[in-house]
Amino acid sequence: MTTPFYVSPQQAMADRAEYARKGIARGRSVVVLQYADGILFVAENPSRALHKVSEIYDRIAFAAVGKYNEFENLRIGGVRYADLRGYTYDRDDVTARGLANVYAQTLGTIFSSAAEKPYEVELIVAEVGDGPEDDQIYRLPHDGSIVDEHGSVAVGGNADQISSYLDQRHREGLTLAEGLKLAVESLARDNNGGERSLTAEQLEVAVLDRTRPQQRKFKRVLGSQLARLLESEGTPADSAAEGESPAEESTDTEE
Amino acid sequence: MDFLGAHQPELLPGNRPLPAVQGAIEAPHGTTIVAATFPGGVVLAGDRRATMGNLISQRDVEKVFPADEYSAVGIAGTLGFAVEMVKLFQLELEHFEKVEGTVLSLEGKANRLSTMIRGNLGMAMQGLAVVPIFAGWDVDREKGRIFSYDVTGGRSEEHGFAATGSGSLFARGALKKLYREDLTESETTTAVVQSLYDAADEDSATGGPDLGRRIYPIVTVINEDGFKRLTEAEVSEIARTIHERRLEAPDGPRAPLL
Numbered sequence: 001m002t003t004p005f006y007v008s009p010q011q012a013m014a015d016r017a018e019y020a021r022k023g024i025a026r027g028r029s030v031v032v033l034q035y036a037d038g039i040l041f042v043a044e045n046p047s048r049a050l051h052k053v054s055e056i057y058d059r060i061a062f063a064a065v066g067k068y069n070e071f072e073n074l075r076i077g078g079v080r081y082a083d084l085r086g087y088t089y090d091r092d093d094v095t096a097r098g099l100a101n102v103y104a105q106t107l108g109t110i111f112s113s114a115a116e117k118p119y120e121v122e123l124i125v126a127e128v129g130d131g132p133e134d135d136q137i138y139r140l141p142h143d144g145s146i147v148d149e150h151g152s153v154a155v156g157g158n159a160d161q162i163s164s165y166l167d168q169r170h171r172e173g174l175t176l177a178e179g180l181k182l183a184v185e186s187l188a189r190d191n192n193g194g195e196r197s198l199t200a201e202q203l204e205v206a207v208l209d210r211t212r213p214q215q216r217k218f219k220r221v222l223g224s225q226l227a228r229l230l231e232s233e234g235t236p237a238d239s240a241a242e243g244e245s246p247a248e249e250s251t252d253t254e255e
Numbered sequence: 256m257d258f259l260g261a262h263q264p265e266l267l268p269g270n271r272p273l274p275a276v277q278g279a280i281e282a283p284h285g286t287t288i289v290a291a292t293f294p295g296g297v298v299l300a301g302d303r304r305a306t307m308g309n310l311i312s313q314r315d316v317e318k319v320f321p322a323d324e325y326s327a328v329g330i331a332g333t334l335g336f337a338v339e340m341v342k343l344f345q346l347e348l349e350h351f352e353k354v355e356g357t358v359l360s361l362e363g364k365a366n367r368l369s370t371m372i373r374g375n376l377g378m379a380m381q382g383l384a385v386v387p388i389f390a391g392w393d394v395d396r397e398k399g400r401i402f403s404y405d406v407t408g409g410r411s412e413e414h415g416f417a418a419t420g421s422g423s424l425f426a427r428g429a430l431k432k433l434y435r436e437d438l439t440e441s442e443t444t445t446a447v448v449q450s451l452y453d454a455a456d457e458d459s460a461t462g463g464p465d466l467g468r469r470i471y472p473i474v475t476v477i478n479e480d481g482f483k484r485l486t487e488a489e490v491s492e493i494a495r496t497i498h499e500r501r502l503e504a505p506d507g508p509r510a511p512l513l
Contacts, residue, residue, distance in 0.1 A: 055353055079353045087346050 016118045020142035023120025029156030030063045035179035038128045038209045042183035045204040053206045055218035057082040057094045059128050065156035066121030096127030100138040108144025122155040128208035162186045177232045200227045283312040287422035287454045287461040288329035290390045290401045293443040296478030297399025299390040300447045301329045304462030319473045321482040323348045326391030331420030333383040361393040365402040373408030392477045422454030422461035429453035432510040448493050464494035
């Protein structure tokens with residue numbers, strides 16, 4: 001029988017973190033930022049079927065990068081947690097803070113359990129409030145820690161670079177079109193300073209819109225609406241007007 | 256729901272032990288619900304009365320609920336169980352939509368409700384039945400459809416119009432004489448409120464429009480734009496017009512003999 005080599009706990013944890021970070025860095029990024037009427041999610045994602053951004057509950061949405069099967073698992077867990085809580089108590093009792101805590105526990109347990117490989121995912125849980133100051137954005141790295149973010153945040157491949165680009169340019173009270181423009185610009189930046197151009201087909205865009213009349217504030221920005229918002233980039237005066245339109249367009253009434 | 260069953264079975268209606276009682280329990284009951292289709296949508300409406308034995312337990316109870324964006328449920332029967340059933344039904348549709356990323360078909364939703372009613376059979380045997388009507392816009396076939404149920408969960412699609420609850424006999428009779436397949440949306444809502452008026456006229460457990468207290472029936476319309484509940488102003492307009500005409504002809508509009 002062979003005796004296993006001694007590996008110090010520090011080394012073991014560092015190895016696992018390194019493994020998870022590398023996995024996350026391979027994928028495309030997701031940007032989440034606050035705009036005047038809510039929270040905007042923009043992901044570079046050519047797939048129409050596999051979503052990186054999804055609805056969790058009335059005011060809560062989820063964005064993730066990394067391995068699809070792993071974060072999909074976490075997403076379904078989150079939906080179950082939220083629906084169960086909302087059914088047992090009240091819809092108002094489901095909060096992003098509670099959900100972020102559950103995710104942190106799950107990720108932390110998996111990260112430090114020697115039996116499992118660490119999840120190669122990084123999550124964002126965001127909740128839109130009645131006003132911009134009530135918005136909450138939590139970032140959950142692979143090791144189960146929680147980072148409370150304000151304004152804008154990026155996760156995934158080029159997260160550091162994109163975050164610093166966003167931090168310099170993000171301001172409060174952006175319109176939807178301005179926010180989208182900023183997000184797309186930041187995602188289009190390459191590792192080595194070059195720029196790619198991203199089209200509407202390569203983007204997955206969704207908003208948590210506090211002005212939506214329905215209880216469920218999550219809405220995907222798709223097709224022609226997305227193209228129109230992207231086109232309005234050049235002229236800031238127009239973009240302000242365009243930013244208003246999605247709220248008015250949603251004529252469907254749920255309750 | 257399966258998940259709920261595995262994790263917190265006490266939250267599911269079917270999993271509670273039945274209390275051993277003699278005779279029927281006195282609990283608030285909801286009364287009359289009517290539905291009618293028209294080209295381009297479906298109308299689902301209900302009166303506002305809840306009764307407990309021979310007493311009126313609530314005058315302004317709401318018995319028509321949106322199930323999701325394109326469907327609604329109207330409930331008659333034991334109010335507590337019915338409201339819980341609707342809540343669970345809404346939860347299930349929303350949960351499916353979020354997890355799967357697509358919406359259930361209208362047939363799928365109707366079948367699901369059927370299972371839930373069957374789960375309540377034990378309670379129904381003790382006099383605490385729940386009998387809903389499910390109405391919705393079928394996105395695939397592009398038409399409004401109505402499904403009615405019996406206590407055992409038997410599901411049948413109704414063509415044209417349907418009614419459930421204690422006043423349903425009268426409401427259905429009235430609607431039968433007023434309904435035509437080519438009614439417009441506003442004509443259908445009027446016909447439906449007329450039938451509720453007639454039900455309230457004959458059945459003590461059904462409440463008519465209460466002009467004094469401004470309590471009017473709940474009238475909802477589901478069409479390709481989704482679920483919409485008529486505002487109080489809109490329903491009061493319909494109810495008042497009908498009331499005015501009934502002051503002259505108390506039995507309402509007369510159908511031709513042949």
